[in-house]
Amino acid sequence: MAQYSAQLDGVFVALADPTRRWVIRRLGHGPTSVGDLAREFPMTLPSFMKHVQTLESNGLIHTTKSGRVRTCVLNRERLAVVDDWLAEQRRIWEERTDRLERLVTDEQENQQ
Amino acid sequence: MAQYSAQLDGVFVALADPTRRWVIRRLGHGPTSVGDLAREFPMTLPSFMKHVQTLESNGLIHTTKSGRVRTCVLNRERLAVVDDWLAEQRRIWEERTDRLERLVTDEQENQQ
DNA sequence: GGAACACTTAGCCTTATGGCACAGTATTCG
DNA sequence: CGAATACTGTGCCATAAGGCTAAGTGTTCC
Numbered sequence A, B: 001m002a003q004y005s006a007q008l009d010g011v012f013v014a015l016a017d018p019t020r021r022w023v024i025r026r027l028g029h030g031p032t033s034v035g036d037l038a039r040e041f042p043m044t045l046p047s048f049m050k051h052v053q054t055l056e057s058n059g060l061i062h063t064t065k066s067g068r069v070r071t072c073v074l075n076r077e078r079l080a081v082v083d084d085w086l087a088e089q090r091r092i093w094e095e096r097t098d099r100l101e102r103l104v105t106d107e108q109e110n111q112q
Numbered sequence C: 001g002g003a004a005c006a007c008t009t010a011g012c013c014t015t016a017t018g019g020c021a022c023a024g025t026a027t028t029c030g
Numbered sequence D: 001c002g003a004a005t006a007c008t009g010t011g012c013c014a015t016a017a018g019g020c021t022a023a024g025t026g027t028t029c030c
Helices: A002-015 A018-027 A034-038 A045-057 A076-111 B002-015 B018-027 B034-038 B045-057 B076-111
Strands: A061-066 A069-074 B061-066 B069-074
Touching (some): A002 A045, A002 B002, A002 B018, A018 A045, A018 A061, A018 B076, A034 A045, A034 A069, A045 A061, A076 B018, A076 B076, B002 B045, B018 B034, B018 B069, B034 B045, B034 B069, B045 B061
Antiparallel strands (some): A061 A069
């Protein structure tokens, strides 16, 4: 659970920044070099690189360097942890809803 | 888009903290008072209140005060923005996959 | 009324975050 | 070889985040 939570934490922290979400969106269209990505954002390259590093260290993207160009690729699978978390939430809600429904049913039976 | 992004930003920022995610999970089981929630976390009440406020200001929970007790309720609908964002990502990926498939198909046709 | 309770407000502190400029390294091109 | 390119590394800065203590405020209970 602690480990799971740590993974989740990194992914959510990575997604908390609009620049980084935009990079993920952008990479959804296909692999792109750091330079090409950076040109779309109003910030310097070193600043942008920090975001790239955050995304990579949290497993949301993968990068490779060929010559002097570093190319970023989206790691789609990683976003599954968000899906899983949402699914778990829903499971909890539904359990509760079921309990409440049973409660109502039991009360009705008691009234008969 | 800017407005949408701002909403999204708040929700992801709120979810980036493990304490806050835990509160959401906890509230999935039903409404709970601030005090009852706080007792489950290794931090002081004022510190914990900040998290409650963050969650409320970003629309993830709703609170009401009755007497001296403030009760927190989960706002399930709010998490839909995360769902929507994930769905949009998938849409982008699928568009790309479709394009790649067409490309392969066209090449095969050209070879004939 | 007074004590206990459940927050709430205020102010402080430390660390993390996100930005910058500037200098350096490694490739590529003419 | 030398210039341009594409990062990369370093160090600095301002603000925000997340924690604390201490001192309120308003309710409830005896």
